[in-house]
Amino acid sequence: QRDVFEAALERGIRDKSVAAHEITELQRHLDAVKENMQRLDHNVSTDTSQLLAWGSFALTFLSQGKPYMHRRILTCGGVEAMVVALKKAHVHDKTAVIEAMRAMVDDSPVRFEMRAMLSQVLSAMHALPEDVNVQKEGLGVVRAFAKDQQSHMIILDQLEAVFTGLHHNAQDSGLQELGLDVVLLMVDSESGGNVAVRETHSDTQSLSLARQKVGQQGGIVATINVLKIFVGRLEITRMALHNLWNLAMNEPLNRKRIWKERGLEVALASMRYHANDIAIQAHGLRLMWKVAWNEPPIQSSIVELGGVNLLLKAMRSHSTSTWISTSGCWALFSLVRSRNEFNRNAVLRAGALLTVVNAIKLHGSTDGVMTLCTPVQQMLVLANDPVSKSAPSGQPPPSQTRKGTSESKRNAHSRTQQKEKEAKKEESLKKTSEYLQHQIMLLSDQPDTSAETAEFQEMELKWFLKLDVDQSGGVTWPEAQHSNLFGLSNKKNAIFNWFRSTAAPVDFITMDVDKNGFLTIDEFVMLSRPMCFPN
Numbered sequence: 001q002r003d004v005f006e007a008a009l010e011r012g013i014r015d016k017s018v019a020a021h022e023i024t025e026l027q028r029h030l031d032a033v034k035e036n037m038q039r040l041d042h043n044v045s046t047d048t049s050q051l052l053a054w055g056s057f058a059l060t061f062l063s064q065g066k067p068y069m070h071r072r073i074l075t076c077g078g079v080e081a082m083v084v085a086l087k088k089a090h091v092h093d094k095t096a097v098i099e100a101m102r103a104m105v106d107d108s109p110v111r112f113e114m115r116a117m118l119s120q121v122l123s124a125m126h127a128l129p130e131d132v133n134v135q136k137e138g139l140g141v142v143r144a145f146a147k148d149q150q151s152h153m154i155i156l157d158q159l160e161a162v163f164t165g166l167h168h169n170a171q172d173s174g175l176q177e178l179g180l181d182v183v184l185l186m187v188d189s190e191s192g193g194n195v196a197v198r199e200t201h202s203d204t205q206s207l208s209l210a211r212q213k214v215g216q217q218g219g220i221v222a223t224i225n226v227l228k229i230f231v232g233r234l235e236i237t238r239m240a241l242h243n244l245w246n247l248a249m250n251e252p253l254n255r256k257r258i259w260k261e262r263g264l265e266v267a268l269a270s271m272r273y274h275a276n277d278i279a280i281q282a283h284g285l286r287l288m289w290k291v292a293w294n295e296p297p298i299q300s301s302i303v304e305l306g307g308v309n310l311l312l313k314a315m316r317s318h319s320t321s322t323w324i325s326t327s328g329c330w331a332l333f334s335l336v337r338s339r340n341e342f343n344r345n346a347v348l349r350a351g352a353l354l355t356v357v358n359a360i361k362l363h364g365s366t367d368g369v370m371t372l373c374t375p376v377q378q379m380l381v382l383a384n385d386p387v388s389k390s391a392p393s394g395q396p397p398p399s400q401t402r403k404g405t406s407e408s409k410r411n412a413h414s415r416t417q418q419k420e421k422e423a424k425k426e427e428s429l430k431k432t433s434e435y436l437q438h439q440i441m442l443l444s445d446q447p448d449t450s451a452e453t454a455e456f457q458e459m460e461l462k463w464f465l466k467l468d469v470d471q472s473g474g475v476t477w478p479e480a481q482h483s484n485l486f487g488l489s490n491k492k493n494a495i496f497n498w499f500r501s502t503a504a505p506v507d508f509i510t511m512d513v514d515k516n517g518f519l520t521i522d523e524f525v526m527l528s529r530p531m532c533f534p535n
Contacts (some may be wrong), residue, residue: 052085056100126161146185241283248290269486
């Protein structure tokens with residue numbers, strides 16, 4: 001039997017054709033081989049192991065270019081015969097059997113009906129994690145079934161086999177790409193931008209289960225390791241970031257896993273390394289969006305890691321890309337939607353307003369960008385609701401140390417004064433928001449705004465926010481005295497030099513027109529404009 005199979009294979013490879021009578025002869029032998037292989041219940045000899053491998057190749061060879069043969073092999077028990085061959089073959093012959101399986105399913109119109117081989121392939125991968133060939137051929141088989149909903153449970157139940165092999169062969173880029181592709185096919189919810197189009201899953205429960213299983217079995221750690229090891233590889237970095245944001249989507253536990261495994265730091269480093277690649281920037285922005293969603297500690301962590309500046313840099317550098325603008329606005333929305341004033345001011349100081357306005361100007365006709373950027377713009381400038389003022393580091397801003405003793409120790413008169421003070425600050429904050437909104441309207445209505453004017457308007461907002469240390473909406477005398485803003489020219493730093501070296505408390509009182517104890521945004525502008533821009 002082995003000789004017949006070998007002759008058929010050699011002739012097929014040499015002549016690329018097989019005579020009709022040989023097909024009949026091989027088919028006759030097929031039934032006998034099937035029966036013999038299924039009867040094996042003990043360790044086989046070397047010759048028998050080779051027979052199993054060659055028999056598996058013969059089945060694959062018979063099916064090539066003949067769609068009707070796939071169905072015939074399936075109905076005659078050929079798949080079951082190959083499963084027995086993989087189970088009984090010696091270690092050095094298992095690779096050949098799995099390779100034959102991969103060739104069979106890659107070219108089969110009925111591949112999903114051959115899922116009976118999947119479990120045994122995963123078992124072989126789990127038993128031989130250090131065998132690169134077994135892992136590669138095995139992942140090829142698994143990938144062929146990754147889109148099949150009925151195969152998902154088989155794969156998820158033995159998912160450890162996939163990540164164990166990836167862990168043992170961490171330096172093999174080809175194997176890592178195969179592993180990422182398998183996971184992506186199972187958890188990807190949509191097609192995006194310049195990435196190859198994939199089928200969209202309709203079963204959200206299946207998607208959620210797949211994401212949870214991948215996270216539990218070490219898929220997140222494996223993906224982050226790929227980003228660390230292959231930081232300079234473009235395609236594999238794209239796939240890894242694409243995987244991470246899909247794993248974080250609607251999965252709070254996975255978000256926390258990515259955060260705790262320092263996935264954000266690694267992802268931001270990849271974005272910095274590949275600053276000119278639109279796909280990597282878009283996937284990185286989506287990762288910020290998905291991981292930070294409804295997670296205030298993670299939002300603050302992104303701010304601390306410099307994610308805001310990186311986000312805005314991507315939106316400015318690739319301003320013509322709708323994909324980048326949409327992903328960037330989603331990321332900004334995710335960072336500020338929790339109403340954390342510290343994060344909001346960090347976004348404002350980084351110049352997010354002008355970036356969002358420019359995105360609206362460039363992509364205003366695109367529904368997705370307009371729908372996203374407009375709410376982000378409104379959230380950045382409208383802060384009338386009570387907000388949390390805890391800094392990302394966990395340390396309270398200075399205002400919380402000046403509020404005096406706790407509420408239980410205040411008398412009625414002190415509580416009244418405190419409420420009046422808070423009401424004034426809230427009113428000032430409202431005025432600040434109104435002023436910011438006014439500036440945005442000016443920028444939006446004047447497309448020919450000069451670069452110098454735009455720079456001045458943005459810098460003016462930054463000055464006020466820098467002076468307002470406690471983010472209360474007003475600048476007090478102690479805040480003005482301790483003002484310090486490095487990196488500005490001498491001309492534009494005049495207001496801070498004046499506060500520190502020239503102004504006296506009496507001058508501050510004079511500038512405080514409404515006598516509420518602090519400077520509002522309007523009072524600050526009345527002082528800063530003639531001093532810093534006399535012309």
